Amino acid sequence: MTTPLLSVENLQTQFETAEGTVRAVDGISFDVHEGETVGLVGESGAGKSVAISSVLRLVESPGEIVGGEIRFRGETLLSFEEGPNGERRQSPESLSNKEFRQRIRGREIATIFQDPMESLNPVFTIGSQLQEFIEINRELPPKDARDVAIETLREVDIPKPEDRFDDYPHEFSGGMRQRVLIAMAIACQPSLILADEPTTALDVTVEGQILNLVSDLQEEYGTSFVWVTHDLAVVADICDRVNVMYLGQMAEQADVHDLFDNTKHPYTEALLQSVPRPDKTVESLTPIEGVMPEAINPPSGCRFHPRCPDARAVCREVNPEPRNVSDTDTRHNAACVKHDAFDVDYEHSTPIQSEGDEFGEDLQVTEGSR
């Protein structure tokens, strides 16, 4: 296989809080290949956004990346090694913060933020903000950068971009601001764009327009995308491959078709059953029972077991890593011990009740069973 554009391995990011350490991202791995749109899916709090910020090294204190490896086109951006006193520290192959800023941010990996209302600086004009990023990342003189900026605004369907260039963010609607954020990402001509729920704040019509726009632009430039969302409809619409996250870990990773038609993880199944799909009536929707526990004190074993309808005793003991459980040639990873790839005798384990069962009682108090 060709070298992936972006490869994330066993990434760990945690937050030190007064109540203890929150492992927001707890050892996830995923790849993004050239020209691909990869979905990162999960409920809020699953760690999707933290994963994205970690790739860009934008995690803010008290958060910290504490382990894992990130490679871009085979080059190590970040890795860890054992220090002299046994502590984990950033290895010397990692890019320095300065190099990372100059070579990667914006230039190779750009990002589209979630909240268009908060992501533009209110005291500078739209145009000057866009132009500045272009000047930095494409090393163009101001005059040319301005032309590129206007051209890009036109491409994201901002009417009369020459006139709107000097407008301030408050003079734009939410959808228009989101277009500006997209313009910022594509104008820098990166190879990869990390989009963090960029359409969540918008209404459905505008969301549809933005998704079409992104598809068009991707066809034109062949840019790869990581698309963070909690919305499986969006995933079905634009993604080639999907990673489903649950409580800081990967639950399932597959081709978009395999994921929808040949679901291997009970959590993904539950997610699919909770959203409307064209091939299903609304009556048959079942919400996922219970709420996702806090990452500060995750359940023992498989983190989904308190809510999983298929949970058995062994699920409290074993925390499965995603393994290939595909019955075809394409890889299909699932982190669920009910598959044969996990040799833990799931078959003979006694089923446990969970919130997902019909008469489910609160079985979240399983801490001591470890």
Add this chain to the structure above:
Amino acid sequence: MSHLRYTIKRLLQAIPVLIGITSITFLLINAMPGSPVEVMLGPTASEELIAAAEERYGFNQPIHVRYVKYILAALGGDLGRSIHYGVPVTTKILERLPVTLLLLASSFAFALSVAIPLGIVSARRRNQPVDHGSRVVSLIGVSTPNFWIGLLLIIVFGYHLQVLPSNGLVMPLTPISEVEGATSRLDVLVQTVRSLIMPTIALGTLQMAAVSRIERSSMLEVLGRDYINLARAFGVKESVITRKHAFRNAQLPVVTIIGLQLTSALGGAVLTETVFNINGMGRLIIQAVRTQDYALIMGTTLFFGVMFVIGTLLTDLTYAYLDPRVTYEGED
């Protein structure tokens, strides 16, 4: 265009405020017991003498007539005569005003040039030694009365070390011959600076402390915003983020505080001028009250009121310049 319109609008809005200030001052002074003429002529003056004087100064007229006359005269630049000094009030104010303005300007220059960098550095190095140090300095600055700082400075630098003059303020344009030991304009300027140092610190410390706290918290707030993170995500340098992307946004609350400090500094100037024997507006108002010099009280109060209005006006205009949303909302 829109800025100009906004400025004009704010200027027009200042007019009612000024009318309010003059009316209140006028009424308050007239509510004081005794007539100014009695004060001027002393307790032994005869009835006829008082009546004659009241007529001469127009005190026998009804209050609204006097008010309208006063306003009309004031618009023409005539604030009446100071009974104590025997000169027009405007002359006295114009003589003292530059002194106070110089003192205010220099203490604000000192306060801002220390406070803004200090606040920014504290925000960037939150909870590091610099931040703790600046917190202690601010706390002391905010909680120490300026006359006490003034006295302390006088004791140390004026009395014990004898390195700085602790009495009076040499204005930069004073004739050379009137300044002791000066043989050139440069000597006078040196004297100006030397005589300004202690009053500046005494008056400016509070401003410095208050502004640096606001600068720090405001900067911290802005540095955590999404648009700052966006700039980082697109490879903008941290120094540029601080200087450009965060700075302007962070100044909005700071400007408000500076505007408020301007008025509190006027009050501080009264004390500072007293401690350092500086003949500025502050001492003038005290002398006016002491001698019950009505026209002078009225004139100086009016002046402080105008300063207050100018302060608020400047704050608003700076705000409008910094934040494009301010003028925009006004046009809706």
